Amino acid sequence: AQSVTQLDSHVSVSEGTPVLLRCNYSSSYSPSLFWYVQHPNKGLQLLLKYTSAATLVKGINGFEAEFKKSETSFHLTKPSAHMSDAAEYFCVVSGGGGYNKLIFGAGTRLAVHP
Amino acid sequence: DAGVIQSPRHEVTEMGQEVTLRCKPISGHDYLFWYRQTMMRGLELLIYFNNNVPIDDSGMPEDRFSAKMPNASFSTLKIQPSEPRDSAVYFCASTNRRAGGNYEQYFGPGTRLTVT
Numbered sequence: 001a002q003s004v005t006q007l008d009s010h011v012s013v014s015e016g017t018p019v020l021l022r023c024n025y026s027s028s029y030s031p032s033l034f035w036y037v038q039h040p041n042k043g044l045q046l047l048l049k050y051t052s053a054a055t056l057v058k059g060i061n062g063f064e065a066e067f068k069k070s071e072t073s074f075h076l077t078k079p080s081a082h083m084s085d086a087a088e089y090f091c092v093v094s095g096g097g098g099y100n101k102l103i104f105g106a107g108t109r110l111a112v113h114p
Numbered sequence: 115d116a117g118v119i120q121s122p123r124h125e126v127t128e129m130g131q132e133v134t135l136r137c138k139p140i141s142g143h144d145y146l147f148w149y150r151q152t153m154m155r156g157l158e159l160l161i162y163f164n165n166n167v168p169i170d171d172s173g174m175p176e177d178r179f180s181a182k183m184p185n186a187s188f189s190t191l192k193i194q195p196s197e198p199r200d201s202a203v204y205f206c207a208s209t210n211r212r213a214g215g216n217y218e219q220y221f222g223p224g225t226r227l228t229v230t
Binding site for chain 2: 032034036041042043044045046049090101102104106107
């Protein structure tokens, strides 16, 4: 069975400092992994995805994530936070086994302070 | 492409009333998903369709919930009768596995339902 754990429910950073949002996954298959972002009162937008190609994945708005199979992790990073990055971030693993189901983490709320 | 379209964006109704949420997936997508998001339970998959056929409805909370997909470009989620605990944001998402996709789903803006 697939599952995903986001290790922090809230992260607070200052503008211009690095961002690290942590995610661990469990999967019986070679997983597809995603990070989605949700701004207040908005839908979910795909930030980036890992699909068994390069282990370092670059996404939109300067975000990137590294797939580490040995650690079963897929942490999201950004070198320098902007105020506009304040949002909720979801780590997601595909259901695998021929299904299209996505398994969502509980989410990490990122606050960015001036 | 217009993306996934949902209507209405906001719905306020009284307990006991019927509520119908609507979704138009991205053209050419053959999978459609309905999710519910609440503070307490986060994002939950309610049901998904493939080629207009319901595949997995194990997430539908009760018989008061039903979903249909009469054609490739339209789906509805109905709650009858509605209850205050149904208050949530309901998202529709779609994807195209035929393109050899990697299960990336495209989400609509959501319908915020309030049942009083």
